[in-house]
Amino acid sequence: MGNSEIQVQFFHHVRNLLPPYKSLVDEVSDLLEISNDSAYRRIRGEKFIDLEEIKKISQHFNISLDQVFNLQTNAIVFHGKLNSFTKDSFDDWFEDVLKQIQMFHIQKKKHMYYLVKDLPPFYHLYFPELASFKFFFWMKSILHNESLKNEKFSFNNLLYYKLKDTSTKMINLFNQIPTTEIWNEEGINVTIRQIELYNDMGLIPSQKELKILFEQLLDVVNHLEKMAEFGLKFPMGKEPTAESAPYTMYVNDFVIGDNTIIAELDNVQITYLNHSVMYFIGSMDPKFNEAMFYNLHNLIKKSTMVSTVGEKERIRFFNKLRKKIEIKLAAIEE
Incomplete structure (x- = not known):
């Protein structure tokens, strides 16, 4: 799986955690303090997100990278x-x-x-x-x-x-x-x-x-x-x-x-x-x-x-x- 596919999968997981009335683009742009256009490009995998951005998003949504990327570890994140x-x-x-x-x-x-x-x-x-x-x-x-x-x-x-x-x-x-x-x-x-x-x-x-x-x-x-x-x-x-x-x-x-x-x-x-x-x-x-x-x-x-x-x-x-x-x-x- 390429980097852009992993990134798209990551944002797909984030979208699944959002209630129906919330916009993924708005959430990402507000959280990362970027424009909606920049948020769209990251969500579509056209622009790579850096480790600091991954950290911000993961902490905000209580996301385990193990579960997103299916890493084979024994860790269970709470x-x-x-x-x-x-x-x-x-x-x-x-x-x-x-x-x-x-x-x-x-x-x-x-x-x-x-x-x-x-x-x-x-x-x-x-x-x-x-x-x-x-x-x-x-x-x-x-x-x-x-x-x-x-x-x-x-x-x-x-x-x-x-x-x-x-x-x-x-x-x-x-x-x-x-x-x-x-x-x-x-x-x-x-x-x-x-x-x-x-x-x-x-x-x-x-x-x-x-x-x-x-x-x-x-x-x-x-x-x-x-x-x-x-x-x-x-x-x-x-x-x-x-x-x-x-x-x-x-x-x-x-x-x-x-x-x-x-x-x-x-x-x-x-x-x-x-x-x-x-x-x-x-x-x-x-x-x-x-x-x-x-x-x-x-x-x-x-x-x-x-x-x-x-x-x-x-x-x-x-x-x-x-x-x-x-x-x-x-x-x-x-």
Whole structure:
């Protein structure tokens, strides 16, 4: 393959990463600070790009040259963010999650697969109190936000309202993305334990607030069951419509998920691996994603589908989830 062919292939790969409403020529000209004509000539392979330009483009689009040029190496390239341990760490993380959901949403072909270890964060957003508790826990115990070092969780200062616009956008977009979730009954335990732990530490001021958190978690479980019954995603307290995105739920009694997210989009597959509790790193490496999808489909084959069909298994599974929460509610002193 000649140099110009490799260059054309490189830009073809870049084009596949762009959402439909963006122009490759405009993106390249802005990034390299050149005219549209110069950008066209580079894209067509008429003018060679230098190493510095390749570096700029690759870094901007998180491109692995291994995957573009099919280099035979064992390297797998991931992109993602780490905790900056600043007062803005959580806001930055939350905005980044929204950007990923927005990127999924604009694709014509899109499907999200979620291997559930912990209740997906989107479902907490239906309740300001439950969402605020999760935000508070992440900021205090995971991100070690200094401003919360000596603070208790309180319904009088809910963090949700500072992020309400972003939260609303996120759950609305998420509900429009076709999704397959693979659950195990352990999937509800993490949130239960976090609530329980903070109560034991005296960080939840009253039994009334503790009860509300568990009641809201129970409402989320009931809503998930309703979505599984219809096989569609829709907002809490609403009914599905003709525009509702497909929702498929599987239960696997033997494998506990690890919060891996696998996305199948227009021209690319992406695997997001969970790290540091709430962060993700993503890879578009074709060989890696081929292996991940192979494992995913094997796991699905060994799981029980409980959405739209399997009513008996669905009722039994959700009764197990409800029982875990109802035991905690029964233990609360009025």
